Structure formats: C-alpha cells, structure tokens
C-alpha cells in the first residue's frame with residue numbers, strides 16, 4: 130500500500146484481493162422453500178485483502194458477492210435445470226474472526242444439490258465501514274468450492290452430496306460404417322473408435338444418434354449444421370475396453386434399422402463419475418450439435434440399399450410427386466378462376482416477392498424512421514392469404530430505404546436477415562418484398578404500439594401525470610377515477626415483456642443466429658401488447674469467421690468482449706438482454722446516459738455495471754448482473770435464462786408492488802428523448818453536440834461515471 134492511502138482513495142490503493150482457496154459448508158438443512166428446494170448456509174473466508182489503518186472491510190450482500198455454478202457448456206442435460214440462487218449474505222463480526230468471514234445462503238433445487246458439485250463464489254467489491262466506501266476489486270477474487278461430503282460439517286457421508294462430473298460431450302472419435310441386409314430390410318452400423326488413453330478414468334461413453342437435422346443454414350458457407358433432435362435420437366452406452374465390470378458390454382456399434390434416406394448425426398459423451406450409474410437424461414426438448422455421418426445420404430442410400438427398401442422408397446417418392454402435381458394443379462386452377470387475382474407471382478424464384486398491386490401504402494402515415502429508411506403503414510389486398518394472419522384491415526408495415534447507395538445496401542442486409550431468421554411468434558415476420566428499379570419495399574407484420582422504447586416513455590409520462598394529480602396506484606385505497614389502465618405500467622408487465630423477448634431470443638440462439646442489435650428500440654409491441662423482436666440487419670451466425678462490424682450507436686448495449694474486438698456469440702446477445710431488462714426496469718431509461726460511447730469499455734473493464742433501480746427486485750438485479758459477467762462462458766444461455774426468469778417472476782410475484790414507481794428526477798431520463806431517435810445516415814450532426822456531454826479530463830469522466838452508475842463517493 131502506498132503511504133498516502135486515505136479514505137476515499139482506497140480504490141486506487143487496492144490492486145487485487147485473493148480469497149482463500151477453500152470454503153466450508155457449515156451446515157445444511159431442509160427449509161421449506163417450495164417443492165424440492167434446499168437452503169444451504171456457507172461460510173466463506175476471505176484472505177489477502179490488504180490491511181490499512183482504517184481497515185475494516187466487509188462483504189456486503191448482493192452486489193458485492195456472486196455465486197455461480199460451473200456448468201460445462203457442452204452438457205446435454207443442463208438446459209432445463211434452474212441454477213442455485215444466492216438469497217442473501219450476512220456479515221459476521223470481522224473483529225471476532227481471524228479472517229474476514231461472510232456467511233451466504235444459497236437456495237438449490239434438489240436435483241442440483243444431488244448432481245452438481247462445483248461452484249464459484251466471487252467477491253466483486255468490499256465495503257470499508259469507517260470510510261463509508263465501496264471498493265471495487267480490480268480482479269474479482271474467486272473461490273472454487275466443491276461440495277463434497279467431507280466438507281459438510283456434521284453430515285452423514287452416506288447420504289451426503291455426491292461429487293459429480295457431468296458427461297462431457299464432443300469426444301474425439303473415429304467411426305466407420307457398414308450397410309447390410311437383415312430380415313429383408315436395409316440396416317446400417319456405425320462403429321465408433323474412441324482413443325481410450327485420452328479418456329482415462331472414463332466410466333462409460335454414451336452415444337446419441339439419429340437423423341441429422343441440417344435446417345440451420347450458415348449464411349456464409351450455405352451449409353447446414355448437423356443437429357440432433359433429442360426427441361428422435363437414440364442413445365446407447367458402452368464401456369471403455371478394459372472395464373470388466375461394465376454392465377453394457379464392449380460393443381460399440383450403433384445399429385440403425387430400418388434404414389431411412391437422409392443424413393445421420395452422432396454425438397459422443399464421456400462419463401467419468403463413478404457414482405453416475407444411470408445414463409444422463411437427455412431432455413426431449415434438447416437439440417444438440419452432432420458430427421455428420423455421411424454414409425446415409427450417399428453410399429448407403431444410393432448404392433447399398435437393398436431391393437426391397439429401394440421398392441419402398443420408389444413407392445413413397447411416386448406418392449410425393451403425385452401430391453405435388455395435384456397441389457400445383459389446384460393453385461393454377463384457383464389463379465385462373467380469379468380466386469388468387471392479385472398476387473399471382475411472376476417468378477417463382479423468390480417466395481417473398483409480392484406484386485406491387487397488392488400493396489396500398491399510406492404515405493401520409495409514417496410509423497417511424499430509422500438509420501436508413503422510413504416505415505409506413507400499408508394495407509395488403511384482401512385476397513392475399515399469406516403465411517401471416519393479418520388483422521381485419523390487412524394492415525402491414527412497409528419499410529422503404531432513403532435515396533442513397535449506402536441506405537439501400539443496409540436495407541438489403543435487413544431484408545436478407547429477415548428472410549434468414551424464419552418465422553416465430555415472437556419475431557416480426559417478413560411478409561414479402563416489392564422491388565423495382567425505382568423503389569424497394571420491405572413488407573412486414575404491423576405492430577400497432579410501435580417500438581418498446583417509445584411504448585415505455587409513453588407509459589412513464591402518463592404515470593408521471595398521475596403523480597402530479599397525487600394518485601398513487603399502489604396505495605390501498607387509491608383514487609382510480611379517470612385512470613386509463615391501458616396507459617399504466619406494472620411490474621408484471623416488466624416480467625411479461627422480458628419473458629416474451631427471451632422466448633424470441635432463445636429461438637434465435639437455438640438456430641445459431643446472433644441478433645447483435647437487441648435493445649428496447651428494436652423490440653416492437655403489437656396491438657395486444659405482446660412482444661416481437663425486430664431489426665435483423667445485423668444478424669450473424671455462430672462460429673462464423675465473417676468480420677463483424679459493431680454498430681456504434683449500440684455501444685451501450687454491446688457485450689464487453691465485442692467492445693474488445695471478439696467475435697459475437699449468442700452469449701453477447703445475452704449481455705444485451707441484460708441491458709434490455711434494465712431499460713424495462715427503468716421504464717425506458719437510457720443506459721449510461723451521461724457517458725460517451727468511447728468511455729463505456731473502460732468503465733466496464735473496471736467492473737462498473739448499470740446500477741440497481743427501484744422497479745427491479747434484488748433477484749431480478751442479481752440476474753442482470755449475471756448476464757453482465759466479463760466472460761461469455763460465465764453467462765447463462767437463453768434457455769437457462771428463460772427458466773431463471775420464470776423462477777424470478779414466481780419469487781417476485783407476492784413481494785413486489787403492482788405498479789411501477791417512477792422517479793421523475795432520475796438522471797437516466799434526461800437524454801431519453803434524444804435516444805429514441807436515430808439520425809438518418811446522411812444527416813450531419815449538430816456542431817459541438819457531442820462535446821456538450823463530456824469533459825476531456827479522464828479523471829472527471831471516471832468520477833462522473835462512477836457517480837452516475839450508482840457508486841457512492
């Protein structure tokens with residue numbers, strides 16, 4: 130410590146803190162916290178925090194400490210479990226213990242308690258009581274904790290927690306294939322060769338195999354990824370060679386019978402845990418990446434299929450062709466008898482092309498404008514029965530690019546992105562395009578309440594109006610005369626919108642699509658107040674080396690690793706989702722509202738995060754913080770987030786007041802008007818506009834940002 134360390138300057142004095150590499154599980158008890166929930170109290174000892182004359186550091190609950198399990202990313206059975214939850218931490222008397230000790234209480238669901246063994250406890254900040262100072266640790270100290278039987282004081286080892294290593298998938302393997310005839314049917318065998326020496330200590334292997342679903346097309350390579358749908362996949366377990374006591378013998382061939390034309394996929398996992406007697410459960414709604422087994426569609430289907438199978442295939446193929454011809458005949462007949470009058474497609478090349486005559490654009494009704502185009506209200510001809518059910522007025526939204534080469538290029542990106550993502554109830558659906566040399570129109574579902582950012586601002590202003598009239602809707606006998614409940618916003622609305630947006634994002638992630646621009650402005654609200662994710666102009670695909678260009682206007686939503694130059698992943702969308710949750714909780718506040726884009730990364734690197742706000746419960750804020758972990762690997766997936774959200778909503782249901790509260794003086798509303806607008810790409814910024822907010826003095830920037838982010842000075 131430098132001599133000059135004083136109160137108020139401690140954050141500069143403290144470089145890092147270590148935590149004792151062991152924790153102790155003090156006691157374990159069943160507390161009735163709902164079905165199958167177990168509450169555990171853990172003692173955490175902290176070592177190595179530098180001492181100081183004012184030294185009396187403590188770890189405060191919530192923000193300063195986090196508790197994570199260490200899941201394995203390729204774990205096939207992980208997604209449907211809920212994570213352990215840090216419910217509270219209590220400071221123990223620091224003076225009475227030789228080390229700084231804190232007690233935390235963690236809520237496990239019973240399955241996790243039985244199966245999971247490794248957790249990480251991280252201390253992010255410490256509190257110095259005499260100085261009334263929160264000190265952010267530059268490198269959060271982390272403690273890896275194994276919940277092993279002997280660490281549970283007073284536990285009966287027979288019944289204590291099992292140390293468990295989950296199956297690890299994506300195992301190196303080689304396979305060979307054989308096709309043969311059995312009982313007049315075609316059969317195939319896949320022989321798996323695993324290099325056992327790599328997997329010493331393996332209890333057994335488990336292979337999942339079945340028909341390969343290659344629907345997820347990589348935009349750049351145009352090839353599909355092989356994905357196994359666990360609803361249809363079969364599993365088989367086999368043992369490493371030498372294991373005499375293996376229950377399942379040593380044959381490693383997977384028999385596929387009867388053989389069907391198509392590609393097959395195989396995924397191999399290794400199980401180490403001696404206590405893991407049963408094969409891992411593969412939940413039926415899980416889809417896992419698999420190696421493609423090429424024999425099925427080429428060698429097997431064409432050259433090796435037996436005559437009887439060949440016959441069956443021929444019969445099926447002829448039937449399909451017949452049905453197809455019949456369908457075409459019906460469509461042609463309907464077209465010529467005038468039932469599909471308007472939108473007979475000229476070309477069949479692009480299924481999204483619409484006839485201009487089908488579209489009546491209301492040029493005087495602008496829904497909004499963005500970076501590269503204007504969105505108008507329009508109507509489709511009543512005769513057009515597209516894939517999307519429209520309202521009774523057949524209303525749609527039509528985007529038209531500004532008149533510039535750059536705007537048209539961005540417009541085309543968005544159209545291509547929208548075609549790529551496919552259809553999902555929580556995504557704005559593309560209805561079609563109308564293109565000519567003179568104009569370009571992108572026709573999409575109409576969302577009556579517009580974008581979420583403006584939707585929130587409208588409700589916030591209405592509720593401020595109620596406050597002006599001294600109406601407190603949360604008061605037991607509130608005067609609700611004249612209150613328009615369409616215009617108020619509830620805590621339940623926060624939860625509902627968050628869950629619906631999460632469903633849409635989970636669909637994208639499941640299809641390896643990264644949105645890259647998730648924020649309240651890009652979420653639209655329909656006439657029945659449900660959510661649709663929009664703006665697919667920035668999408669990329671997982672594991673794609675294509676250079677990603679960060680949209681600068683989204684810096685404040687962008688994940689830390691992307692700001693540092695890494696490639697995006699679904700986990701970077703998870704970060705954006707955290708910011709979206711914050712926007713919801715502030716009812717449309719602007720994140721880091723008074724911080725210049727250029728300074729966001731350095732603040733995040735220092736560990737600063739958006740502060741907790743009143744409408745977010747502790748649980749919800751804890752969840753947001755987990756979405757803003759530095760490392761994408763430490764963030765949960767959208768599938769996990771979805772179950773965490775439902776859990777949080779359930780827990781918050783009784784605790785929270787019904788209507789959101791609005792702090793009219795909250796600083797994050799100051800610029801929100803400005804943030805709802807996006808300037809057209811051709812517009813020239815007002816001179817000196819950016820200079821208004823910031824000072825060039827980095828020290829000033831930091832302290833100002835600290836204050837704005839909610840840290841006490």
Ligand SMILES: Nc1ncnc2c1ncn2[C@@H]1O[C@H](COP(=O)(O)OP(=O)(O)OP(=O)(O)O)[C@@H](O)[C@H]1O
Pocket residue numbers: 496497498499500501502503504526528557573574575576577579580650651653663664807
């Ligand atoms: N399908 C739709 N239904 C109703 N309103 C829409 C629809 N699409 C867009 N809008 C409105 O038009 C506005 C402008 O949309 P647009 O996509 O051009 O820009 P943006 O969402 O602000 O994003 P960006 O400028 O980054 O492209 C939106 O904010 C929304 O209010």
